[in-house]
Amino acid sequence: xxxxxxxxxxxxxxxxxxxxxxxxxxxxxxxxxxxxxxxxxxxxxxxxxxxxxxxxxxxxxxxxxxxxxxxxxxxxxxxxxxxxxxxxxxxxxxxxxxxxxxxxxxxxxxxxxxxxxxxxxxxxxxxxxxxxxxxxxxxxxxxxxxxxxxxxxxxxxxxxxxxxxxxxxxxxxxxxxxxxxxxxxxxxxxxxxxxxxxxxxxxxxxxxxxxxxxxxxxxxxxxxxxxxxxxxxxxxxxxxxxxxxxxxxxxxxxxxxxxxxxxxxxxxxxxxxxxxxxxxxxxxxxxxxxxxxxxxxxxxxxxxxxxxxxxxxxxxxxxxxxxxxxxxxxxxxxxxxxxxxxxxxxxxxxxxxxxxxxxxxxxxxxxxxxxxxxxxxxxxxxxxxxxxxxxxxxxxxxxxxxxxxxxxxxxxxxxxxxxxxxxxxxxxxxxxxxxxxxxxxxxxxxxxxxxxxxxxxxxxxxxxxxxxxxxxxxxxxxxxxxxxxxxxxxxxxxxxxxxxxxxxxxxxxxxxxxxxxxxxxxxxxxxxxxxxxxxxxxxxxxxxxxxxxxxxxx
Numbered sequence: 101x102x103x104x105x106x107x108x109x110x111x112x113x114x115x116x117x118x119x120x121x122x123x124x125x126x127x128x129x130x131x132x133x134x135x136x137x138x139x140x141x142x143x144x145x146x147x148x149x150x151x152x153x154x155x156x157x158x159x160x161x162x163x164x165x166x167x168x169x170x171x172x173x174x175x176x177x178x179x180x181x182x183x184x185x186x187x188x189x190x191x192x193x194x195x196x197x198x199x200x201x202x203x204x205x206x207x208x209x210x211x212x213x214x215x216x217x218x219x220x221x222x223x224x225x226x227x228x229x230x231x232x233x234x235x236x237x238x239x240x241x242x243x244x245x246x247x248x249x250x251x252x253x254x255x256x257x258x259x260x261x262x263x264x265x266x267x268x269x270x271x272x273x274x275x276x277x278x279x280x281x282x283x284x285x286x287x288x289x290x291x292x293x294x295x296x297x298x299x300x301x302x303x304x305x306x307x308x309x310x311x312x313x314x315x316x317x318x319x320x321x322x323x324x325x326x327x328x329x330x331x332x333x334x335x336x337x338x339x340x341x342x343x344x345x346x347x348x349x350x351x352x353x354x355x356x357x358x359x360x361x362x363x364x365x366x367x368x369x370x371x372x373x374x375x376x377x378x379x380x381x382x383x384x385x386x387x388x389x390x391x392x393x394x395x396x397x398x399x400x401x402x403x404x405x406x407x408x409x410x411x412x413x414x415x416x417x418x419x420x421x422x423x424x425x426x427x428x429x430x431x432x433x434x435x436x437x438x439x440x441x442x443x444x445x446x447x448x449x450x451x452x453x454x455x456x457x458x459x460x461x462x463x464x465x466x467x468x469x470x471x472x473x474x475x476x477x478x479x480x481x482x483x484x485x486x487x488x489x490x491x492x493x494x495x496x497x498x499x500x501x502x503x504x505x506x507x508x509x510x511x512x513x514x515x516x517x518x519x520x521x522x523x524x525x526x527x528x529x530x531x532x533x534x535x536x537x538x539x540x541x542x543x544x545x546x547x548x549x550x551x552x553x554x555x556x557x558x559x560x561x562x563x564x565x566x567x568x569x570x571x572x573x574x575x576x577x578x579x580x581x582x583x584x585x586x587x588x589x590x591x592x593x594x595x596x597x598x599x600x601x602x603x604x605x606x607x608x609x610x611x612x613x614x615x616x617x618x619x620x621x622x623x624x625x626x627x628x629x630x631x632x633x634x635x636x637x638x639x640x641x642x643x644x645x646x647x648x649x650x651x652x653x654x
Contacts, residue, residue: 116264121394123271128390130278133459137379139226139372140290142365145383146215147233148305151240154203157354186328189249196245200238207234214361217369225290229298236302243313250316254323270312277304345498349505356509360532363520367528378463380526388471388533395441396483411494424555427491431484431563435570436626438483440615443574445476447582448607450591455604458597471533478537481544488547495554504550508543512536569622577614581607
């Protein structure tokens, strides 16, 4: 698969991902406008991420890591892999249903585990709300698993786009529910939210995930895969053996996330006790992370989703050098967008969030921007690390990657605690963002070293020259604009939302046009290739109206 072929395979998904992320961001904006960024928002957001945490911790990461390679192998079975896939889907579904039941019963324990300060004297209402939201949201675990399994089946059968498009329906459902509540009640608080409103927000959020999962059923049917209820462990031994190390990997990763949630919610409670009105807890962290993930998702997820089945085939055929070449090519292509995005976040984070979050105070919006700037530092390293992990997965090696995530999380946890104890409470969440970034920058070098056993050396010099040119192109294009924005204090101005939008649009358009012009003159070949293929392929996608059955170059 050459560069243009890889891009063709990911172009449909990129369009779907863009729309998904845009609708997801609208959903996030509505949530902030309705719930704010302080303790009520943290109560909802902790509950909303709880299903994802538990799902990933106990089974989700294992599915992503081992499902596609094992499915590719099962296609050589006499029945084309139908029995293997049916047994795996049935078994995992049963496990997920049991997990939901246990989670609903233990919801108060889960809330205390992730937000211990919520059980402090004076915050009983926040704790009660968090428990209620958690119970309404936990059924998402089953439907997250169903969506992932059916999506991976579709991927392995050559249908990539629906996995990117189904979340749009999820977002539309939640947007409709949040909009209805927002129209009736402009803003809620922990003291004013009614039980029926809590139920509506909680069950409505879960309904979006249900719709997202059910959409995949006809998609899988169109691929020719016939799924049936089929209990039993026959043929699943290797899958669960491989999943064991993946579960260790995910456990370590979620341990770091658990620390982030605990420290950010503790900082939120502490600032509330100190009388600070600005929301500085988990909600600013989560919203900044969502913005950071936008460029990553548009290019990185699209490329690696299209790349993984092909890497698995190359690994099975023992074409290790070709796997290495594909990984380097993916890293270089991803850098075209993630490098200027990271620089833009670092320079213009507060400006971006002032424009986007119009339903909250200036201080709250600027704080999210400060956290976003901290995330921008690590965007590139984070994206590269995800690509390299897919290289391990292609070789069905879920063990060797564990030391990498262990090092990353040890660094992140150590720096997070330093931030919590050394920084004023209101700056703790910014410190958590910096901890995330620094940990992935350091961990990248170790991940590259671990992958040697499969692909041979992937040296930093294989992509650092191109990445350096992209970085300096970004600085040349954006630093003058940053100086102008600082001189006129655009981020802190009290101009109307339309004026701030115009200022940000001017910076983004001029900055990114300048970046592409400078990078092209620096001799970065991926700029020209990506631009031309985007024009051709996105035109093709829109003409075909996103038909997932259309050949995608795989």
